[in-house]
Amino acid sequence: MASLALCALLVALSALHRGEVGAAPPAHALQDRPGRAQEDPEVLPGLWKRDAVTRGYNQIEFFAGDYEEEYEEATSQPVVPGPMVRCNYDPCAHMQASCLELQRVTSCLCPGVSGQEVVPEQPRLSEVTRVGRTSANVNWCAPSSVVDSYRLVYWLLGTAGVNASTQPLSDRSRLFTLEGLRSGTGYRVCIMASNRAGDSRLGERDWGSEGEVPPGYGPCATFTTTSASPLALYVTLAVVLPLLLGLALALALHRCLTLRRRRLADLEPSIGLQNPSYEEDKVFKLQS
Template identity: 40%
Template sequence: FLGALKRLHLPCWTLSPPSQPGRLLLSLKEEVGAPPQDVPCDYQPCKHLQTPCAELQRRSRCRCPGLSGEDTLPDPPRLQEVTETTDTSALVRWCAPNSVVRGYEIRYSPEGRPGNQSVTVVADIYATARQHPLYGLWPGTTYRVCVLAANRAGLSQPPASGRTRACAAFTTKPSFVLIFAGLCAACGLLLVSTLLLAACLCRRGRTPRPQRYDTHLVAYKNPAFDYPLKLQTLS
């Protein structure tokens, strides 16, 4: 058996520690390609469905902007604009604050109607959203809308006179149904007036006209005046 093993001529390798272990670790880091810590993350606070910056930081070891903690009330979002306004709907766009946000809430109400009963609340909007549509609005009405951020500490409070604009006003367009109904009513009124005028003219044309007699004066000579009268004067 030993003679058979000798005839196989199996190769043998020996492992020795590297001469420069520090250079080996540096080469391993270069192969992994980890980015440095001072590179800012590709985070856009106004982009819809934006990945949270904390997740981007875990993926690529980048640097996020300063954010307030979960136990601190979040800063109010910046309401960017209200677009795609129709007679019954609108699209609200906003930018995320520099805070930890777990969700958003939209509150809107028509102006000129005081009271909390007229305020509509749209809650549980996911944290990556930067826009949300509003439906069921009144045509030709001015609304006031506010966007609030939420986390474990509570809801953000709109600033009274701060730089961040968390609220805005917009006006819906007039109802096309009302405009179409008004045009139809005007056309119908014009048609009825035309028919009545035509009926009056037709009835007047069918009425028999009274016979007209010749009323011109006819002069006849009086024979008594054909000869001059001779008046006898008394002497």
């Protein structure tokens, strides 16, 4: 604003030099026109410029006011954005949408993640639940990386070189049920993440060759399927043995009744008319 005042002063001095302005007009020129300097205390006594057409005098006014304050009042206040909110994202929730998808909808804040051109970090296998005789549920959490799919790798303890693998799982999956396991057997299971750059890597400790990572901190976990409990065996015997005993008794009784009928049939006398000539021939043969 000081530069604007300086420019106005230079223009006035130039006009004064050309004779267009003066220090004050004649007294009779101001009789019908009271000076603004008397009306406005902020107007400083200044130069007077004579109009070439009307031959009147116009005062060049200089203000002592603060130009910066007037400029600040005229300008609008900047808009301050409201506080940003973190996205409602749980990396361990099953079928959870990615944080980037939530951000596109709600404009929330997401934690930093690596892109598609970087190999994913290791997912965290949180726990193995509902372990039965031939199945188990595996739960895991997503890494801070862009993930296209997941895959479970598992093997019998002591046979790390021979392992099985699941089909690629959705990037929203956080739970999978392993089936077809052996009863009463120990297993090692690991979760792996994949994107265009490749698969997340397993370390020596993950394979179990240099000690295991505590459960819930790494991509792998160990579990043992259950075997038939003694109580279940006792219940089975208590139900099956009476049935077998009853069946054996029924077979024995049936056999006894069959034999008795045969004996009774052999002891019964033949019923019918006797032939006298047959009896005499039988007695004669016995005598001879």
